[in-house]
Amino acid sequence: MENYIIEMLHITKEFPGIIANDDITLQLKKGEIHALLGENGAGKSTLMSVLFGLYQAEKGEIRKNGQVVKINNPNDANSLGIGMVHQHFKLVEIFTVLENIILGVEPNKLGFLQKKEAREKVMALSKKYGLQVDPDALIEKISVGMQQRVEILKMLYRDNDILIFDEPTAVLTPQEIDELMEIMRGFAREGKSILFITHKLNEIMSVADRCTVLRKGKCIGTVEIKNTSKEELSHMMVGRQISFTVDKEEAQPKDVVLSVKNVSVPSRTSKKHAVKGVSFEVRAGEIVCLAGIEGNGQTELISAITGLEKMSSGEIHLQGRDITKASIRKRSKAGISHIPEDRHKYGLVLDYTLEDNIVLQRYWQPEFQKHGFIKKAEVRSYAQRLIGQYDVRSGQGPITITRSMSGGNQQKAIIARELDKKHELLIAVQPTRGLDVGAIEFIHKQLVHNRDEGKGVLLVSLELDEVMNVSDRILVMYEGEIVGELDPKKVTVEKLGLYMSGAKRNIGKEKEHAE
Amino acid sequence: MQNKLFSPSRLRTLTGSKGFSTFTAALLAIVLGLIFGFLVMVIALPANAGQGFSRVLFGGFSRLGDVFYFATPILMTGLSVGFAFKMGLFNIGASGQYTMGMFFAMYVGFMWKVPDGLHWVICVLAGLIGGMLWGCIPGILKALCNVNEVITSIMFNYIGMYLVDMLVQNNGTMYVAMKTRTAYLPASAQMPSLGVENSNVNVSIFIAIIIAVLLYVTLNKTTFGYELKATGFNKFASKYAGMNDKRNTILTMVIAGGLSGLGGAFYILAPSTIAGSSMTYEPISVIAANGFTGIAVALLGASNPIGIIFSSIFISHIQRGGTLASLLGYKPEIIDIVIAVIIYFSAFSLIMNAAFTRFIKKIRRKGAKA
Ligand SMILES: Nc1ncnc2c1ncn2[C@@H]1O[C@H](COP(=O)(O)OP(=O)(O)OP(=O)(O)O)[C@@H](O)[C@H]1O
Numbered sequence: 001m002e003n004y005i006i007e008m009l010h011i012t013k014e015f016p017g018i019i020a021n022d023d024i025t026l027q028l029k030k031g032e033i034h035a036l037l038g039e040n041g042a043g044k045s046t047l048m049s050v051l052f053g054l055y056q057a058e059k060g061e062i063r064k065n066g067q068v069v070k071i072n073n074p075n076d077a078n079s080l081g082i083g084m085v086h087q088h089f090k091l092v093e094i095f096t097v098l099e100n101i102i103l104g105v106e107p108n109k110l111g112f113l114q115k116k117e118a119r120e121k122v123m124a125l126s127k128k129y130g131l132q133v134d135p136d137a138l139i140e141k142i143s144v145g146m147q148q149r150v151e152i153l154k155m156l157y158r159d160n161d162i163l164i165f166d167e168p169t170a171v172l173t174p175q176e177i178d179e180l181m182e183i184m185r186g187f188a189r190e191g192k193s194i195l196f197i198t199h200k201l202n203e204i205m206s207v208a209d210r211c212t213v214l215r216k217g218k219c220i221g222t223v224e225i226k227n228t229s230k231e232e233l234s235h236m237m238v239g240r241q242i243s244f245t246v247d248k249e250e251a252q253p254k255d256v257v258l259s260v261k262n263v264s265v266p267s268r269t270s271k272k273h274a275v276k277g278v279s280f281e282v283r284a285g286e287i288v289c290l291a292g293i294e295g296n297g298q299t300e301l302i303s304a305i306t307g308l309e310k311m312s313s314g315e316i317h318l319q320g321r322d323i324t325k326a327s328i329r330k331r332s333k334a335g336i337s338h339i340p341e342d343r344h345k346y347g348l349v350l351d352y353t354l355e356d357n358i359v360l361q362r363y364w365q366p367e368f369q370k371h372g373f374i375k376k377a378e379v380r381s382y383a384q385r386l387i388g389q390y391d392v393r394s395g396q397g398p399i400t401i402t403r404s405m406s407g408g409n410q411q412k413a414i415i416a417r418e419l420d421k422k423h424e425l426l427i428a429v430q431p432t433r434g435l436d437v438g439a440i441e442f443i444h445k446q447l448v449h450n451r452d453e454g455k456g457v458l459l460v461s462l463e464l465d466e467v468m469n470v471s472d473r474i475l476v477m478y479e480g481e482i483v484g485e486l487d488p489k490k491v492t493v494e495k496l497g498l499y500m501s502g503a504k505r506n507i508g509k510e511k512e513h514a515e
Numbered sequence: 516m517q518n519k520l521f522s523p524s525r526l527r528t529l530t531g532s533k534g535f536s537t538f539t540a541a542l543l544a545i546v547l548g549l550i551f552g553f554l555v556m557v558i559a560l561p562a563n564a565g566q567g568f569s570r571v572l573f574g575g576f577s578r579l580g581d582v583f584y585f586a587t588p589i590l591m592t593g594l595s596v597g598f599a600f601k602m603g604l605f606n607i608g609a610s611g612q613y614t615m616g617m618f619f620a621m622y623v624g625f626m627w628k629v630p631d632g633l634h635w636v637i638c639v640l641a642g643l644i645g646g647m648l649w650g651c652i653p654g655i656l657k658a659l660c661n662v663n664e665v666i667t668s669i670m671f672n673y674i675g676m677y678l679v680d681m682l683v684q685n686n687g688t689m690y691v692a693m694k695t696r697t698a699y700l701p702a703s704a705q706m707p708s709l710g711v712e713n714s715n716v717n718v719s720i721f722i723a724i725i726i727a728v729l730l731y732v733t734l735n736k737t738t739f740g741y742e743l744k745a746t747g748f749n750k751f752a753s754k755y756a757g758m759n760d761k762r763n764t765i766l767t768m769v770i771a772g773g774l775s776g777l778g779g780a781f782y783i784l785a786p787s788t789i790a791g792s793s794m795t796y797e798p799i800s801v802i803a804a805n806g807f808t809g810i811a812v813a814l815l816g817a818s819n820p821i822g823i824i825f826s827s828i829f830i831s832h833i834q835r836g837g838t839l840a841s842l843l844g845y846k847p848e849i850i851d852i853v854i855a856v857i858i859y860f861s862a863f864s865l866i867m868n869a870a871f872t873r874f875i876k877k878i879r880r881k882g883a884k885a
Pocket residue numbers: 015016018020038039040041042043044045046047087393394395404405406407408409434
C-alpha cells in the first residue's frame with residue numbers, strides 16, 4: 001500500500017449544464033511532480049479548485065496522509081499546506097510585490113505591520129530558490145514572468161508544501177519556462193509535492209514523474225512518465241492520433257496586403273521608443289511570423305497596426321489604402337482580423353454571454369441588427385454554428401457567461417470570431433496560448449487554410465516550435481527593430497535564438513536611430 | 516427536520532437564477548434597514564415607537580396617490596443614475612440636471628404663450644432639453660479631455676443650482692420676492708391630474724414608467740445598449756471592438772441628463788389640488804435632494820430600469836409614511852435618518868447578496884447530507 005500525501009477520491013463537481021468532474025480519483029505522492037493533462041474544458045482547473053477550497057465537490061472525499069479532510073475555503077487549504085498558482089493570476093495590481101506576498105498573513109505585533117520581518121523572509125526565499133523579484137515594484141508595472149514568481153513566493157511564504165500550478169507556462173517565454181522547470185525540480189527534491197497542469201507534452205516528459213489524464217470530466221488513467229511517450233499521452237487525452245508537424249504546401253505569395261513603413265511607437269513605461277522605425281510587408285498567401293523574446297516591441301507594433309495604440313511616426317497601408325489614421329472600426333471593416341495577446345483584457349467581455357462575445361466584431365452589421373435592434377435569433381444561430389465548427393465547449397452553449405468558461409475555450413471563441421469575420425489580413429498574437437494539442441493542431445490548420453485562401457497572416461509567437469512549423473517567413477524583432485529576415489526551412493532553432501538575443505543580425509545594420 | 520421551503524432541490528433552482536438573488540438581496544437590505552430604522556425610533560421617542568413605525572410602514576397605503584406622485588421625480592433621477600452606471604459612469608450630477616430641467620420647464624411655463632392642450636407638453640420637452648444640456652457638458656469633458664465625470668458633475672450641481680436661483684430671482688414674472696418663491700404656474704402648463712382626491716398624482720407617473728420600459732428595451736435589445744454595457748463591463752474590449760467610446764460617453768450623459776431633467780419638469784409641472792395655485796420653487800441655495808435620492812433608488816433597483824420602478828415607489832412609500840409618523844412627534848430629521856438607514860443598507864446589497872448565497876449553499880449541503 002502506497003503512501004499518498006493527498007488523495008482526491010471519486011470527486012464529482014457539476015456546473016449548470018455540465019459535469020466538470022465526474023468521479024475523478026487522483027493520488028499525489030510525497031515529493032513527486034504530478035502532471036494533469038486534458039483537453040480544454042476537461043475539468044483540470046475545476047479539480048484543482050476543489051482541492052484549493054474554491055469549489056465544493058458534490059461527491060467524493062479528500063484525504064491528506066490518509067486522513068479525511070474538509071476544505072471549505074482557501075484558508076483551510078492553506079492550513080493544510082496547499083497553495084495554488086492560478087491560470088489567471090490573482091494579484092492586487094496596485095499593491096507592491098511584497099504587499100501581495102504577505103496579503104492575508106501579514107506579520108504584526110499588537111496590530112502593527114512588521115514589514116521588515118516579512119521582507120527578510122521574502123528575500124531569503126527569493127534567494128534560496130532563485131525567484132528574482134523586486135519587492136517594491138507595483139504588480140501592474142512588472143512582467144507576467146515576475147508576477148508568476150510573486151505567486152510562487154506567495155505559496156512559499158505560507159510554508160506550503162503541496163503546490164498546485166495551473167498552466168504556469170502558458171504565459172512564459174521559453175527561457176522562463178526552463179527556469180521554472182528547474183525551480184519545480186528543486187521543490188520536488190526538497191520533498192514538496194507538485195501538481196502541474198500544462199498542455200505542453202515536452203514539459204511533462206521533462207519534469208513530471210507521473211501524469212493523470214482527464215477527458216470530458218472523466219479520469220482516463222494515471223501513467224508513469226518513464227513508461228510512456230508524447231504520442232501515447234496525446235492519444236489518451238483526445239482519443240486519436242495527433243500530428244505534431246504542420247502539413248502545408250509551398251507558399252504562393254501574391255499582392256502586398258499589409259505594408260508597414262518606418263513605424264515608430266513610443267514606449268508606455270519609459271521615454272524610449274518601443275518600436276524604432278520598423279518596415280516590412282505581408283503578402284496575400286503567406287504566413288509571416290514576428291519572432292522575438294517578449295518585450296522587444298512586438299506588442300507595441302501590433303497595437304499600432306490594429307489601432308489600439310498611437311504611433312509617433314510612419315505609415316501603414318492595407319491593400320494599398322492608407323490606414324495610418326483610421327479608427328479601429330475602419331480598420332476592422334477594411335479587413336483586419338485580430339486575435340489579441342491578452343484575451344481577458346481585450347478579447348472578451350467576460351460578463352457577456354458567449355453569443356454576445358461571438359458577435360463582438362459584427363453586431364453592427366445588417367446581418368445582426370435592423371434599425372439598431374439586435375436580431376437575437378440570428379445571433380443565436382450564428383453563435384451555434386461557430387460553437388459547433390470550432391468545438392467551443394461550455395456548460396450552456398451560446399448563453400454561457402464567458403467568465404465561467406475554461407481558459408482554452410475562451411481562446412477558441414475569440415479565434416472562431418476572428419477567423420469567421422470577413423478579412424484580408426489576420427493578425428494572430430499567440431493564438432494557441434493555453435490550447436490543448438488537439439486544438440493547436442486545428443488552429444494551425446486553420447492558419448494555413450487562411451493563407452491558402454489568399455489571406456495575409458501575421459503571426460506573433462514566442463513558441464519556437466510554432467514559429468518554425470507554421471510560418472513561411474520569419475522576421476526577428478530585437479529591441480524595437482527588425483534585425484533579421486529568415487527562412488524557416490533553412491534556419492536552425494539555435495540560429496534563430498542568436499538573432500532573438502541580439503547576437504546576430506542580417507538587416508538594418510547601417511541604420512542609426514535617434515532616441 | 517427537513518421543511519419543504521428549504522429543501523435542497525428547491526433552493527438550487529432558486530439560487531440558480533441571478534434575478535432572484537439580486538431581488539432577495541434588495542429585500543434583505545430593506546428588512547435590515549427597517550429593523551435599524553425601528554431602533555432609531557425607539558431611541559428617539561420610545562412611547563410612540565410602535566405606532567410611529569407602523570405608520571412608516573403602512574402609512575403610505577392611505578396616501579397611494581401621493582406615493583406615486585412623489586415616486587415620479589425620483590424614478591426619473593434613479594433611471595438617470597442607473598443608466599449611466601450601466602456604462603460605468605457615476606452620474607452624481609443628477610441634482611443639477613434635475614434643477615436645470617425644472618427651470619427650463621418653468622421658463623416655458625411662465626414665458627411662452629402656447630395653446631392650452633400643448634403647453635405642458637412643450638414645458639416637459641423644455642425640461643428634457645435643460646437636463647440634456649447639463650448632462651452633456653460633463654459628458655463632453657469626460658470624453659474629450661478625460662476629466663472625471665464625478666468631479667465635473669458635482670461642480671455642475673452647484674453651478675446649476677446657483678445659476679437657476681439667480682435666473683429665477685432676476686425674473687419678475689417668475690419670482691415673487693415677498694414670498695421668496697416662484698409665482699404660480701398657469702393652469703395650462705400643469706400636467707393633467709389623475710383625479711385622485713387630495714393628491715397631485717398626474718399623468719407623469721405613466722410617462723415615467725413608459726420611459727423606464729423603453730430604457731429597458733434600449734439596454735437589452737439594441738446595438739446602443741450592447742455597446743453601452745460592453746463599455747461598462749470592459750472598456751478595453753469595447754475599444755478593441757471598435758466601439759466609439761467618446762460618442763457613447765457623451766450620448767449616455769446626455770440621455771442621463773435628459774432623464775433627470777424630466778424628473779425636475781415632472782415635479783414642478785404637477786397640478787395643484789387647490790385651484791389657481793401650483794407647485795413652486797424656492798431659490799434658497801439648496802441642492803435638490805431628489806437627485807441624490809436617485810442614487811439610492813438606482814442602487815436598490817440594481818440599475819435595472821424595471822427594478823428602479825419598484826425601488827422608487829418603495830422609497831416614496833417610506834417617505835410618505837415617515838411624513839405621517841412625524842405627526843406623532845418625531846422630528847423630520849429622525850424620519851430622514853430612518854430613510855437614510857434603509858438607503859444606506861441598500862448600498863450593501865451586493866455584499867449581502869454574496870453572503871446570502873453562501874448561507875443558502877450551506878443549508879443545501881447540510882440538507883444533502885441529512
Ligand atoms: N464557475 C463555473 N461556472 C460554470 N461552469 C464552469 C465554471 N468553471 C468551469 N466551468 C465549466 O466546467 C468545465 C471545465 O472547466 P475547467 O476550467 O476545469 O477546464 P480546464 O480543464 O481547466 O480547461 P482549460 O485547459 O481550457 O483551462 C468547462 O466546460 C467550463 O465551462
